[in-house]
Amino acid sequence: TQTVSQSDAHVTVFEGDSVELRCNYSYGGSIYLSWYIQHHGHGLQFLLKYYSGNPVVQGVNGFEAEFSKSDSSFHLRKASVHWSDSAVYFCAVSMNTGYQNFYFGKGTSLTVIP
Template sequence: AQSVTQPDARVTVSEGASLQLRCKYSYSGTPYLFWYVQYPRQGLQLLLKYYSGDPVVQGVNGFEAEFIKSNSSFHLRKASVHWSDSAVYFCAVSSNTGYQNFYFGKGTSLTVIP
């Protein structure tokens, strides 16, 4: 069965520090992988996505993620966080055959301390 695990429910970092949000997935086949961000009282917005090719993908606002197939992971990284990055981050996996369904992790709430 498809699933996504985000082991850290909450992460707090200081502004300017580096960031890694963890994501592991379980999927039978080759997945498509996504990171979404949700700001308060808003819907989810796409940060980045991985379909194939270079396992390191760049997203908006300086975010990147690396697909490591051997580890079934797709961790999100940022070199230097800003207070405005405070939000909830969701990792998601979808199928690459037939119609597409998306499975989300439980989310990681990021707080950036100024």
């Protein structure tokens, strides 16, 4: 069974600050890793994904994430946040075999103070 852990339930920063949202997973096989954002009352929007290659992947709106096999991590970062980045961020893992469902972390609620 795969598990996805997002250690910070809430993160609060000021506009213009950098931020890192942490994600650790446990799974021994070949996997896909993704990050999604959910604004209040809305569905999930795709930010970025990783499967192989360069461990740093770029996503939408200035987000990037770095995969580390040794740490079993896939942390999300942004150099300078905007108030509109306030939302809940979910890390997701899926197996690399066919159309597999996602396993999600419990999310990190990011609040950006203007």
